[in-house]
Amino acid sequence: MNLPKTYIAKDFEETIYQKWLDSKYFEANPKSNKKHYSISLPPPNETGVLHVGHSLGLTIEDILIRHHRSLGYDVLWLPGTDHAAIATENVMERMLEKQGLNKFKLGRQDFIKRTREFVGESREIINSQIKAMGASLDWSRSRYTMDDTLNRVVSEVFVKMYNDGLIYRGYRIVNWDPKLQTNVSDDEVEYIEEKSKLYTLKFGPFEISTARPEVKFADKYIVVNPKDKRYQKYKHLETFDIDWINGKIKATLIKDESVDPEFGTGAMTITPWHSQVDFDLSQKYNLDKEQVIDFEGKLMDIAGEFKGMPITTARPKIIEKLQQKGLLVKVEENYLHKLAVNSRGKGVIEPQIRLQWFVDVNKEVVSWKGHKRSFKQILQSVIREGDIKIIPKHFEKTYFNWIDNLRDWCISRQIWWGHQIPAWYRKDDQNEVYVGLTPPKDSSKWQRDQDTLDTWFSSSLWTFSTLIDPKYAKDFSLSLEDMLNLSLDFKAYHPTSVIETGWDILFFWVARMILATTYATGQIPFKNVYLHGLVRSENGKKMSKSEPDSNIDPLEVIEEYGADSLRLALIQGMTAGRDIRLGKSKIITNRNFCNKLWNVARYIEDKKANDLNKVELTSDADHWIVSKLNDTTKSVIKDLDNYRFSDAYHKIYHFLRDQLADWYIEASKASENPALLNYVLKNFLIICHPLAPFITEAIWQSLDQNDLLTTKKYEDIMSFDLKKSENFNRLTLIVSELRLIKKSLDINYLAINSDSELINRNFEIIKKLANIQKFESSNKSSYQTVRIEGESITLNVDHNLFKKYLSDLLLKKSSLKALISNLNKRLQNKSYLDKAPEELVMDSRKQLHAAEEELKVIKNQIDIFKES
């Protein structure tokens, strides 16, 4: 097969992916006696569309995966999708709305059935988009957070935690979203800064400030700091009769350290039902709690005449009434306030007390390394004790900071799409609870909990639940432990080698996987955490659909420039944990690199080289390119071992452009060695393949159709003669200098004559690369002679013309002088000689010597001009 003239990625990427799939080479083999390497793909939202953030993750993981295959590991990269509870339910509800329907009209069963159908189709779309990136996943092991196996594991873990007292049901304050009619976890709440009014109100003998007068109806506790002198005359628990919004109430004074005397008047009232801190205070002193706002976001009976009004309507009316009653002291405008909203759907969060299910993070009953510990303690210890390494390391601090603030995790959600909580309540006595894998006997007398689990509960089980053999998950005589022990995949691939994800879900997902997996399996879920940054637009902004110009759509890019160009653009200059900027220009640069590779391959293909020719090193250039290939191969492997993707690419980039294309191929035009060209190209394709799998495979196929590049292991590069390799290195310097001379003298024609063996032996190369000729030695007396790299070369130019070169020589002279003086200073420093490593000192001496020699040569040449 011949390579077509121009590089057009879309012509071959799909075909190649299909060939890979047909080969089944991406399928893992747990029975293999090779070392195992595994990654769980962070399961994308099944209703989602591939965005450039996915592309980055897929690229990094695919490079790691292909790299380890090339190193000879048995590799598993497991794909799957997430049911994304709230997000998916949202999408469904919007679709139903358009049809004039809603989920309540459909009923739970029908709603779930329709959702299943819908996500079944949409899952295929995201999977095909993942394939377009070249991701070498083992599709035979694809999993889904709501497939039978995972459902089973979710229930198992829930029941186990419940039995261990780690899951409990209780009245706690939760982040209630009246818009979506569900509560969400602390981590899903976002804060939007806004300016609002701060009202100061008269509350009996006190003045209190609030931004939310509408919740104040039920306030009957005043809290002050015990050290506050202004309130010294009042006693803790002293009561007051107060005229409040809707009449007389009895209020009680509480003295507590948590109050900041500096803020406002130093006195505040509390609303335990609608504030987390107030709730904590009320628990501490066992205070009454009363609901003011209902779950729709409207005021309740206690608000009297304001009953039934939404907050925004009620607020100004309440203020009006307070003013009439003379209770409004002052109003401050522009009070900076943070509004809590749900990150999904942006509904305003109203804290509410609700009966919910929680995971206790402080109870010390979890067995870990032979001790009973709490989830919090385990989360801390696995990082502190080095079981899990986070890359980059500085995210460990962020992680610890999060754990320090961690509260019990609310896991119940008031939505339908998800894992229904495996708890039943007795119809005649709701306080009687049954928790189990299957409904209780006599099920007609029981009613199942209507809530579903937080979507992160099932994702937290991802690394191990996906490795359980489905046939064991069907067998209810087996325990969770049995299922794990019997599953070959679990034995071979867990803990997984690395989890790769954006730092923005370190808490949501990574931490929770550690929590759930250590508990359920006694193992860490992964040995390393590699965090990538956010992909931003060229101007540094977050990409958003509202600004299509700056938004890079991976699918469009793949169509136009190819997946390889996108992959390379993403890793070029990328550092772990740091955001990257991506624009069209960067993608074009990398498309150009692909094009370069394509044309190198075309040139080599033209030489009709193939594996039948014996590979032999003959010229200096041959030894040189093999030595460079050797260096590049070793350091690329080392870089990939250390997650230094950008460095690896940098070396690959320069090998191809600066060494192979610019020097070796150009030199080979003067003296051909097609078998070696073929050898170099093939080995280059092997190391380049993890980064740019499609184009390398396409070229490979055209060279040799018997096998797939993707199945190739890294090879040891053949040995070479170091001295010959260095000869060629000197030759490149001579060529550069001759080019410079031509340019300085502003001439197109230059001829040389030299006695140098190196130059004469390689003259054809010099002739080709510097575009110069040779002249006969008879009349060289009037011509200028120069020394380059220790070789004496006579040029067919006379002294007068050569003078134009003088300024270049003077420049060189001054920089050499600076270098020499630097080196001298260093070598005359006694402390340096005593303390610096011997090697370094020797190096300095060598360098000094070389510089002095070169300076002599240059001085001589300059002196000639002075004489003439």
Place this chain on the structure above:
RNA sequence: GGGUGAUUAGCUCAGUUGGCUAGAGCAUCUCGUUUACACCGAGAGGGUCGGGGGUUCGAGUCCCUCAUCACCCACCA
């Protein structure tokens, strides 16, 4: 309030355990079109590494400090 990161060429960024004349890509300029490639080649210019101090034979790199920017967490009556 607590924390993290960043500050290096016009722009975007590398620079691993300190090691010797600080590197790339893009952009700019000059020259060139030759056995693959104008999605090309040969070159050039451009930096007191944010400021100050310290440790060291030696600091872009380590420590302290200040400044600016970005982000995270908590609190916000």
